[in-house]
Amino acid sequence: MGATENKVNVDGAGLALGTSGFTPIQMAAAYSTIANKGVYQEPLSFTKVLDAEGNVILDADEVRDTHRVFQESTAWMLVDMMTDAVKTGTGTKAKITDMTVAGKTGTNSDYASVYFAGMTPYYVSTLWVGHDYPINKLKKGSSGGNEAAPLWQAYMAKIHEGLEDKAIIDADPTSLGLVKRTICPVSGLLATDACKGDEDHKPVTEWFLVEKAPTAYCDMHVTLSICSAENAIATEFCPPDSVSDVSYVLIRPDNPLYNFDDEYLLKALPNAVRTELTTDEFIASMKTCTVHADGSLSIFELKTKSQDLIQQVTDYLNTANGVPQDMSDTLKDDISALQVALSGYQYSEIEPLFEKLTNDFSALQNAMAQQTQDGNGG
Structure with missing residues (x-):
């Protein structure tokens, strides 16, 4: 996007945090790439050069370096994010009445300088505020949002007087x-x-x-x-x-x-x-x-007793002989219902199921005891 490699810090974090040495014109070219649907256009200081007879010697559109850098979908998302930065983020002081603005603030360490790079549906502009020598600092507390963004807004608002608002990238995001x-x-x-x-x-x-x-x-x-x-x-x-x-x-x-x-x-x-x-x-x-808890048992105690009862009944069904099929099926259904309830912590759901399994198991034990007594002729 027009920046030479020697201007880019080799560490990714440095690039992401804005510590690379880009000039304002290079930054403007980068932001215009985003606003131009991901297509870079080399910044030139002329549109056309004519000779004395009015013949075109140089045409910027013909000699300008132009190439795609981002997919249009990527550019759209970047614009969307930077629009939020102006609407509700650090760049609110760059807002222009009735005009869509997207941008990003920047503040160097120790208040050495501040920055705002912004775009509208019509123009891109970048603004740097600082001293010629980094040893000289801005006032304490200076930031891109408080110092650079208002200055950017002041001249950009005048440039946009009479212009109709529209989307910076006029595209349906779903189509991208x-x-x-x-x-x-x-x-x-x-x-x-x-x-x-x-x-x-x-x-x-x-x-x-x-x-x-x-x-x-x-x-x-x-x-x-x-x-x-x-x-x-x-x-x-x-x-x-x-x-x-x-x-x-x-x-x-x-x-x-x-x-x-x-x-x-x-x-x-x-x-x-x-x-x-x-x-x-x-x-x-x-x-x-x-x-x-409701009653004599806490929910924790009730869950523990329920698990113990399930194990006791299961062991009994696995070892006892002659258990009536209907009573065995009832107990197995009781166990399944109680296990489901135990996955939660609703006392009112667990307690009645615990009582039902207790009563049905007691009924089986009584029936089996009676069966044994009858078999012994008692």
Whole structure:
């Protein structure tokens, strides 16, 4: 896009953060490439050169270097992102009334200089503010958004007086092979209800190439109803004023964030939890509130007793002889229903099924005892 290699820092991070030494004209050419649907046009200082008789000696359109750099879909997404930067981001002071503006602010370290590069449906312009020598700094607190963007807006607003607003790239994004998806900003995957519960990192809706759009759902966010009495998963018997929804972000070893120091990780993600567990395993590992329960058993105790009873009945059915088929089928149905209920934490669902299995098992034991007594002639 017109920048020579010796102007580009060899490190990718430096290029991404804007530390390469591009001139304003080179930056303008790069941004115009984006606005021009991904096609680079060499910036020239003339349109035509004529001789004394009016003959065209040089025509900029004929000698200008022009070539495609981005796909049109890529250029459209870049414009879409930078339009948001002006609408609600750091570039709001570059807004022009009744005119679409896209752009990006820049602030060098230690307030050495500030930048704004922006585009409209008609023009691209870049603005750099600084001193000839980097040792001389701007005032403390200077930024591209507060110093460069307003200056850019001041002259660009006058240039656009009387011009009609239109899209910078006038194209239906779906015709470019783009689809819109709502994603989790932490995982980059499709957002879930748990993602919506993270107040600091709300899901965002973005455009993607069809082949690059995420298809899997976020497996990092988990939202659980926690009872403050025990800092444990709440049951239906926990008082409402003791229960709140708590959002967790699961950071696993394959995530680069896993190796961050807590000082930085928890500053960015206060609800982060390092774990090797899957989402289901993490939920299962959480303690359930045993403080609040209906009756003599807590939900935790009821689930334990239910599991023990299921094992007892299963062992009995596997070893006992002469069990009536109808009673065996009833008990197996009881066990299946209770196992389904045990996957949750609803006391009111588990307790009656536990009682039914207990009663039906007792009835079988009584019937088998009577059968034995009758067989002995008693």
